[in-house]
Amino acid sequence: MFQFSESKEGLEVYFENHLILNHRFDEPCFYVGKGDETISAYRGNYAIEDYISFRMPLRDYELVDEESVVFHNHDYRLTCKFSIQDERLVVYFDINKPTNRFWLRLYANRMEKVYGCGIQASYFNLRGKNFPLWTSEPGVGRDKSSLTTFYADLYDKAGGDYYNTYYPETTFISTRKYWVHVDSSAYADFNFKHPKFHELHFWDIPKKIVLEYQKDYLRLIERLTDYTGRPPKLPDFVHDGMILGVQGGTKQVLEYLAKAEEVGVKVNGLWIQDWAGYRFTSFGKRLYWNWVWNSDVYPNLRETIETMKTKNVHFLTYICPFLLQNETLFNEAKALNYLVLNQEGTTYIEDFGEFFCGLVDLTNPEAFNWYKNVIRKNLIGLGVGGWMADFGEYLPVDAVLHNGIDAKLMHNRWPVLWAQCNYEAVKESGKLGEVVYFMRAGGHGSQRYATSLWAGDQSVNWETHDGIPSVIPASLSAGIIGNPFIHSDIGGYTSLHGNIRSKELFGRWVEMSVFSAYMRTHEGNRPSENFQFYHAKDTMTVMARMSALRVALKPYIQEIVSQASEKGYPLQRPLFMHYLNDDSVYDLQYEYLFGPDIYVKPVVKPNVSEQTVYLPDDEWIHLFTNESYSQGTFTVKAPIGYPPVFYRKSSKFAKLFEDITKNFALK
Amino acid sequence: MFQFSESKEGLEVYFENHLILNHRFDEPCFYVGKGDETISAYRGNYAIEDYISFRMPLRDYELVDEESVVFHNHDYRLTCKFSIQDERLVVYFDINKPTNRFWLRLYANRMEKVYGCGIQASYFNLRGKNFPLWTSEPGVGRDKSSLTTFYADLYDKAGGDYYNTYYPETTFISTRKYWVHVDSSAYADFNFKHPKFHELHFWDIPKKIVLEYQKDYLRLIERLTDYTGRPPKLPDFVHDGMILGVQGGTKQVLEYLAKAEEVGVKVNGLWIQDWAGYRFTSFGKRLYWNWVWNSDVYPNLRETIETMKTKNVHFLTYICPFLLQNETLFNEAKALNYLVLNQEGTTYIEDFGEFFCGLVDLTNPEAFNWYKNVIRKNLIGLGVGGWMADFGEYLPVDAVLHNGIDAKLMHNRWPVLWAQCNYEAVKESGKLGEVVYFMRAGGHGSQRYATSLWAGDQSVNWETHDGIPSVIPASLSAGIIGNPFIHSDIGGYTSLHGNIRSKELFGRWVEMSVFSAYMRTHEGNRPSENFQFYHAKDTMTVMARMSALRVALKPYIQEIVSQASEKGYPLQRPLFMHYLNDDSVYDLQYEYLFGPDIYVKPVVKPNVSEQTVYLPDDEWIHLFTNESYSQGTFTVKAPIGYPPVFYRKSSKFAKLFEDITKNFALK
Numbered sequence A, B: 001m002f003q004f005s006e007s008k009e010g011l012e013v014y015f016e017n018h019l020i021l022n023h024r025f026d027e028p029c030f031y032v033g034k035g036d037e038t039i040s041a042y043r044g045n046y047a048i049e050d051y052i053s054f055r056m057p058l059r060d061y062e063l064v065d066e067e068s069v070v071f072h073n074h075d076y077r078l079t080c081k082f083s084i085q086d087e088r089l090v091v092y093f094d095i096n097k098p099t100n101r102f103w104l105r106l107y108a109n110r111m112e113k114v115y116g117c118g119i120q121a122s123y124f125n126l127r128g129k130n131f132p133l134w135t136s137e138p139g140v141g142r143d144k145s146s147l148t149t150f151y152a153d154l155y156d157k158a159g160g161d162y163y164n165t166y167y168p169e170t171t172f173i174s175t176r177k178y179w180v181h182v183d184s185s186a187y188a189d190f191n192f193k194h195p196k197f198h199e200l201h202f203w204d205i206p207k208k209i210v211l212e213y214q215k216d217y218l219r220l221i222e223r224l225t226d227y228t229g230r231p232p233k234l235p236d237f238v239h240d241g242m243i244l245g246v247q248g249g250t251k252q253v254l255e256y257l258a259k260a261e262e263v264g265v266k267v268n269g270l271w272i273q274d275w276a277g278y279r280f281t282s283f284g285k286r287l288y289w290n291w292v293w294n295s296d297v298y299p300n301l302r303e304t305i306e307t308m309k310t311k312n313v314h315f316l317t318y319i320c321p322f323l324l325q326n327e328t329l330f331n332e333a334k335a336l337n338y339l340v341l342n343q344e345g346t347t348y349i350e351d352f353g354e355f356f357c358g359l360v361d362l363t364n365p366e367a368f369n370w371y372k373n374v375i376r377k378n379l380i381g382l383g384v385g386g387w388m389a390d391f392g393e394y395l396p397v398d399a400v401l402h403n404g405i406d407a408k409l410m411h412n413r414w415p416v417l418w419a420q421c422n423y424e425a426v427k428e429s430g431k432l433g434e435v436v437y438f439m440r441a442g443g444h445g446s447q448r449y450a451t452s453l454w455a456g457d458q459s460v461n462w463e464t465h466d467g468i469p470s471v472i473p474a475s476l477s478a479g480i481i482g483n484p485f486i487h488s489d490i491g492g493y494t495s496l497h498g499n500i501r502s503k504e505l506f507g508r509w510v511e512m513s514v515f516s517a518y519m520r521t522h523e524g525n526r527p528s529e530n531f532q533f534y535h536a537k538d539t540m541t542v543m544a545r546m547s548a549l550r551v552a553l554k555p556y557i558q559e560i561v562s563q564a565s566e567k568g569y570p571l572q573r574p575l576f577m578h579y580l581n582d583d584s585v586y587d588l589q590y591e592y593l594f595g596p597d598i599y600v601k602p603v604v605k606p607n608v609s610e611q612t613v614y615l616p617d618d619e620w621i622h623l624f625t626n627e628s629y630s631q632g633t634f635t636v637k638a639p640i641g642y643p644p645v646f647y648r649k650s651s652k653f654a655k656l657f658e659d660i661t662k663n664f665a666l667k
Helices: A147-156 A217-228 A250-262 A301-310 A328-335 A365-382 A407-428 A468-480 A503-513 A537-552 A554-567 A654-664 B147-156 B217-228 B250-262 B301-310 B328-335 B365-382 B407-428 B468-480 B503-513 B537-552 B554-567 B654-664
Strands: A002-007 A010-015 A018-024 A030-042 A045-057 A060-063 A068-073 A076-085 A088-095 A101-107 A114-118 A130-133 A168-174 A178-182 A188-191 A197-202 A208-213 A242-245 A267-271 A278-281 A284-287 A314-319 A322-324 A356-359 A386-389 A436-438 A592-594 A598-600 A610-615 A620-622 A632-637 A645-648 B002-007 B010-015 B018-024 B030-042 B045-057 B060-063 B068-073 B076-085 B088-095 B101-107 B114-118 B130-133 B168-174 B178-182 B188-191 B197-202 B208-213 B242-245 B267-271 B278-281 B284-287 B314-319 B322-324 B356-359 B386-389 B436-438 B592-594 B598-600 B610-615 B620-622 B632-637 B645-648
Touching: A010 A060, A018 A101, A030 A076, A045 A101, A045 B045, A114 A130, A114 A468, A130 A168, A147 B147, A168 A188, A168 A217, A178 A217, A208 A217, A217 A554, A242 A250, A242 A537, A250 A267, A250 A301, A250 A537, A301 A314, A301 A365, A314 A365, A322 A328, A328 A356, A328 A365, A365 A407, A386 A407, A468 A503, A468 A592, A503 A537, A537 A554, A537 A654, A554 A654, A645 A654, B010 B060, B018 B101, B030 B076, B045 B101, B114 B130, B114 B468, B130 B168, B168 B188, B168 B217, B178 B217, B208 B217, B217 B554, B242 B250, B242 B537, B250 B267, B250 B301, B250 B537, B301 B314, B301 B365, B314 B365, B322 B328, B328 B356, B328 B365, B365 B407, B386 B407, B468 B503, B468 B592, B503 B537, B537 B554, B537 B654, B554 B654, B645 B654
Parallel strands: A242 A267, A267 A314, A314 A386, A386 A436, B242 B267, B267 B314, B314 B386, B386 B436
Antiparallel strands: A002 A010, A010 A018, A030 A045, A030 A101, A060 A068, A068 A076, A076 A088, A088 A208, A101 A197, A114 A168, A130 A188, A168 A178, A178 A208, A188 A197, A278 A284, A322 A356, A592 A598, A598 A645, A610 A632, A620 A645, B002 B010, B010 B018, B030 B045, B030 B101, B060 B068, B068 B076, B076 B088, B088 B208, B101 B197, B114 B168, B130 B188, B168 B178, B178 B208, B188 B197, B278 B284, B322 B356, B592 B598, B598 B645, B610 B632, B620 B645
């Protein structure tokens, strides 16, 4: 199924008659080299520089046998062993001498577009740019022409750029209808700028590359997630309304619940991130990082959880892999030698801004099990329905790990280890499909080990690269490589450098979240300075309407959640996934299909009461007006509570949608 | 005098027993490749991207004969022909097939520092950074952490960075005591980050490299300027006080003169940049770019010039290579086919912000001569003592030139052609040494053709990278490669994005300018919004004192100006030039020697009344207090009008300095 074709210009490699490698003597497919990197870390933000002191094109080749080609130049010899495994092309790489930089060029054509590489919040179609792949804080503003980013850079080295992400991955799909994964956890940089090839760069020699063609995108994702694994189904309760992110103690959160329910909000959960206590720093309200129920702040929590569960209101909490210095979990882990060490062989202490932490060494199987049991006992044992499994991006590059592997090579694997630790805790408790945790950090393997994702800490504003709009490309790019369940903090999170959340922003975010994995609000990093739903009855009215819509959609959502778990199809899908022949949809990144039958274009701009949408070729019904549309560009009314949503007239859920239209009509 | 030494690791090339090239098979000295550049220009600011699609290390070599080595890899063969010419090593390069990217690695050691590469306003010692070499606007703020730069980038793509410069040059000196010049006008990037080599990158194959060792820095500069040429002496009149940059018509400028002289300012010139008229745009006051005396604005100018010359007050004007569209000079040049063309073969029109211009094609000998005669007739013929020969950085990369050479290769040569045009106009008028023009744009050859430089358009503030401090490294780096005469706009120029010039800034700038090629004020781009000397008697008092100091120093200045013209020694010299054995002075860039006997550390910070200085090993006398100092760090008083200046007690001008101390004492 793969073929080598030689000419005087070089060697072409085909897989299922598609050109994969176009190796020419004057433009070789492989380079090896040496680099000396400088990595400066500051609270999860990495300034990375590389000096390439040597770079050698592997210009020549030898066909060793029917499966192997050696690309070489002088004493550098890279053996590529081609094989077919389960209909996929798998190429193993082996280099004859140590080298720490590697470039691979996959054949590309000028019209091709590519998607994926993890959570990408700025650009869904990656063509025309390069994407360094290194898990980190994604940046505040993520746009060098934004004042938010300017100040974040100036004060905290934290402004970020379009490519910074919690979840980078060396996996993408192409409109030439293949998916590809490169097996390397080293720092990588995927460059999609060249018209004739994709240049994939790594700070090691990848073990292998896996590539598969399929006839359409649904099948591609199914096959990709056959390879990566898929998460269990979401628990049913998450569809029964919305989760309120509230804090401040048992009494306080029940008061918020009562207030919301009084206005008719359908509440299925309370996310109490401060279950272990809290503190205030100059950044804002911060949690107390010792992951033990704080019965001072939350008296009677265990009983309350059980009582509320009978009313289908689930409690959710919070955990991360860091432990607050000199507190009980830290002390226990330190005594057991379970914490990551520094170069001096003592505990690696990370500064989080006015508090300090150690990091559980997840490469040590005993430490991994110990922490898994912390999750089982302290979280699952408390009866919670889920939690935020935060962080995972911060493994310091100079850390010393139990498994002896260079921390620079473990850095991108760390989020997956962290996901796996949560996964096994839930699985071994027999709770897969009942308990859901949500992660922002990720890597190859998150598809299997993260029960869901959230899109991270957006700024509480309308900015393209880090405000409400950025959630959509982030969700689509996570989904396209096999993470079907993703949602976001309703209202956003980061309120810094003059950005203060408005009621309007919060309302638009509520709307959008109906059409994501689940709905969950967040008070943000500075709750008292920002808009909160419990201060505004009219906002709670919107929440009541939107949570009721979510409940009304439940039969449809259950179906697409099942599909996601069985086949890997994301809940949020780019239009091209179902409308392959429409050239105009491949660069749309602020609208999507929610399952096969619902089209959504969330309002992510301020001060608008209508929105223009492009509908692909189908018969569409506006969910709130019952008006019919066919292919074309239309402007529809979109006051808050009535986002532009359309369903396919031929959907097998058409009756369900008709009923919704009756009950939720825009008058 | 050069030697090749072979080992199993590679080839070493020595010149006068110094290692020059350390070619190792695993770290070759030469790479060739292919790149596809994207150059976006906006009013002299260039966004440059390069995609290296091929890069080949020339790993192997053959010693062809005693003078030639071929470095090669497969079909790429670079012939290096080594020769000694006038005690210098000259290596000619010849490649066997077309290639548009070239990398050369000169041997370096870890302790080495390098200086030069043209006007460098941020860093004098270039080691540890890379310096793209491409003439352009240098940027407003030039510092991505400055709000000035943020807004300049946002509104005008004009923020710049540490390396942006009007005057880039592929020439530097090393503390290993060599100077080197690479003969290429292509885009280049000199990377001084690596501990073991300097990597010099070019977008063509340079013709040759020239390198010379000497025993000390004075001898190095003398020999370097033997190679580059040197400017004529400055006219004597520039030492007789200060030039006032004033505008607004004959009557107006004579009033300013009278006002200044009344307070005792010694005025040797009036620089009237608006001699051809002016207009207002949103940027500020702009000149009328038709280089013809405007007798409406300046009635009786010719007579006034002659009259004032008898009082040793010289008039200076302004010119640049652009001609205002549809005006007389433009129309004449266009009719003669003397203007640069665009790809369509019609006149290339540049947008300067609310007005448009054509560009004289200086590669056309007839156009060159025509414009030379414009200078001779319209400027020299008017009787002026000099002018600002502005611009030179803007040759568009898509221009079509008379000489048929790619504009990308002419871009860096353009400023030198422009300098040469001015030079020949003056020379052919028999006025070398009598008339002085000042340029900001430059390149290899400016040493000979620019009678003087000025440091460009600083921001009217105290910022490191573009405010008053930046003048000092800019002057030192220009000087170290053979441009001995440089000065700056007193008070700075660019008032944008909230920067408004203060009286204090102006005062400090007056002080500093005493110790530069000459003193000249500027009203800036927005005269009415910024501080002007003629509004403040106390500032004119400082100017009176400082211009008198300048006059008092004249015998000493005449001596160092003669040295400059005969040997290339810069007026402003880094401390290491005379104190070679003091390791602590090699990174000092905000203090300098003015000639061999005066030490100056200008005050470039606001709100200070004293300043700390480091004096190298010598006997020093404070010029205004008569206090003696030897080597060490001292804090001295420095109110405005009394900058920290010391002279060497053993100077042959000691008597002159003693007299100055008596007359200019700080009481």
